[in-house]
Amino acid sequence: MSARELHLNAFLMGVGHHEAAWRHPRADPRALDEVAHFQHLARIAERGTFDSVFLADGVQIWGDVRHTAANRFEPITLLTAISQATERIGLIATASTGFSEPYNLARLFSSLDHISGGRAGWNIVTTAGDRSAQNFNREVNFDHAERYQRADEFLDVTTALWDSWEDDALVVDRESGVFADDAKVHEINHKGRFFSVRGPLNAVRAPQGRPLLVQAGSSEDGKEFASAWAEAVFTAHQAHGDATAFYADLKRRVTARGRDADDVKVLPGIVPVLGGTEAEARALAEELDGLIIPVRAVRQLTELIGVDLTDHPLDERLPEFPPVSQVNGAKSRFELVRDLAQRERLTLRQLLGRLGGGRGHQVVAGTPEQIADHVELWFTTGAADGFNVMAPLLPSGLEDFVDHVVPLLRARGLFRTEYTGRTLREHYGLPRPVSRYAAASLI
Numbered sequence: 001m002s003a004r005e006l007h008l009n010a011f012l013m014g015v016g017h018h019e020a021a022w023r024h025p026r027a028d029p030r031a032l033d034e035v036a037h038f039q040h041l042a043r044i045a046e047r048g049t050f051d052s053v054f055l056a057d058g059v060q061i062w063g064d065v066r067h068t069a070a071n072r073f074e075p076i077t078l079l080t081a082i083s084q085a086t087e088r089i090g091l092i093a094t095a096s097t098g099f100s101e102p103y104n105l106a107r108l109f110s111s112l113d114h115i116s117g118g119r120a121g122w123n124i125v126t127t128a129g130d131r132s133a134q135n136f137n138r139e140v141n142f143d144h145a146e147r148y149q150r151a152d153e154f155l156d157v158t159t160a161l162w163d164s165w166e167d168d169a170l171v172v173d174r175e176s177g178v179f180a181d182d183a184k185v186h187e188i189n190h191k192g193r194f195f196s197v198r199g200p201l202n203a204v205r206a207p208q209g210r211p212l213l214v215q216a217g218s219s220e221d222g223k224e225f226a227s228a229w230a231e232a233v234f235t236a237h238q239a240h241g242d243a244t245a246f247y248a249d250l251k252r253r254v255t256a257r258g259r260d261a262d263d264v265k266v267l268p269g270i271v272p273v274l275g276g277t278e279a280e281a282r283a284l285a286e287e288l289d290g291l292i293i294p295v296r297a298v299r300q301l302t303e304l305i306g307v308d309l310t311d312h313p314l315d316e317r318l319p320e321f322p323p324v325s326q327v328n329g330a331k332s333r334f335e336l337v338r339d340l341a342q343r344e345r346l347t348l349r350q351l352l353g354r355l356g357g358g359r360g361h362q363v364v365a366g367t368p369e370q371i372a373d374h375v376e377l378w379f380t381t382g383a384a385d386g387f388n389v390m391a392p393l394l395p396s397g398l399e400d401f402v403d404h405v406v407p408l409l410r411a412r413g414l415f416r417t418e419y420t421g422r423t424l425r426e427h428y429g430l431p432r433p434v435s436r437y438a439a440a441s442l443i
């Protein structure tokens with residue numbers, strides 16, 4: 001094994017990442033509401049010694065209910081159930097800083113970390129879109145900059161809460177009746193622009209100290225936020241050049257803050273469409289694309305990039321896009337879609353086909369060797385520390401990856417053959433943070 005280790009995260013999305021996955025005969029849409037389906041997926045990923053599984057989330061219905069498999073479990077609840085069916089694999093849940101309270105979320109992640117024995121991770125999202133805001137007493141969402149300012153303060157509060165019990169605060173002396181050393185349990189007394197929180201948390205310090213902090217926004221504000229807080233970053237890139245530029249830029253920002261570049265892992269998405277031969281893989285990709293319902297896909301694209309394309313003729317080239325400064329949604333996804341459409345001069349229908357497989361993530365259709373080559377190339381040339389593996393169909397696509405691609409990555413000395421750690425931080429080679437209150441008393 002080389003000194004630098006590849007990291008693999010299984011991004012679990014219902015019955016597959018392809019937008020028409022639920023229509024494919026290899027998927028069972030009823031599984032969307034069955035905990036056993038997700039436990040099974042996590043066990044497959046654990047058999048493949050993946051670092052983690054990951055669940056995305058939103059606080060609204062996405063897209064068009066008539067044509068979309070839009071029902072989903074709340075991730076922390078589901079990962080708690082998954083934790084009881086697995087032993088080693090990390091469990092990363094998405095939760096929103098826009099529409100939660102820090103105290104509630106700090107408790108939820110602390111509980112997941114305790115219950116799973118140190119396997120919790122948090123994908124921190126700020127949540128774009130007015131439809132989400134309308135489920136939380138607002139007509140319009142916070143604007144882009146404000147969303148990240150709120151997220152920043154949210155992290156100040158949650159990390160303080162996770163630190164509020166020092167590791168050795170518990171005494172549990174039956175004789176004297178002392179349960180905890182109250183000098184080691186701290187009020188945080190936070191008073192800021194968005195939040196006022198007294199603390200301490202009503203939970204002892206979690207096995208990992210804090211959950212692994214993951215982030216996925218790639219705008220200027222998003223990268224600044226990531227460089228301050230994130231330990232793993234999910235990204236979407238179509239081209240190797242864009243991925244290496246992002247990687248170098250993010251690591252530069254991280255070191256500028258005095259952090260070690262290795263303490264943030266960059267994980268681009270890959271949608272592996274696998275076949276025994278390249279032709280077989282391409283046939284599967286075409287079969288899936290043929291199941292896309294254009295009217296639904298246009299609505300989803302409109303929501304994804306915040307530009308209304310519902311009246312645009314399917315077989316005409318895309319219109320001029322507005323400047324990114326006018327976009328209040330997900331800026332980086334808007335830029336990715338705009339660049340793809342302009343670079344390849346795509347019609348709307350062609351663009352839908354290109355995005356249907358992975359919403360902007362790179363779709364690689366090929367043999368296990370070709371997928372392994374892609375992973376190795378990006379890993380060894382400064383584009384990635386690992387991958388967010390997004391199987392187009394679940395469970396079959398994840399099974400294929402674990403059974404046919406993982407053995408190649410192992411044989412090439414790129415990927416572990418067994419787990420060496422117990423916690424999610426250990427899998428990613430990341431340190432366990434010291435409580436700020438304990439650190440302060442050492443000075």
Ligand SMILES: Cc1cc2nc3c(=O)[nH]c(=O)nc-3n(C[C@H](O)[C@H](O)[C@H](O)COP(=O)(O)O)c2cc1C
Pocket residue numbers: 055056057058094124125126127128215216217218219220221222223234235236269329330331332333388
């Ligand atoms: C792999 C990946 C997964 C994401 N998962 C979620 C999610 O579950 N929920 C969500 O609201 N946003 C999700 N996002 C969106 C980002 O968190 C972020 O809001 C978006 O990229 C816009 O940020 P930006 O304006 O800084 O680019 C995800 C992005 C990526 C690349």
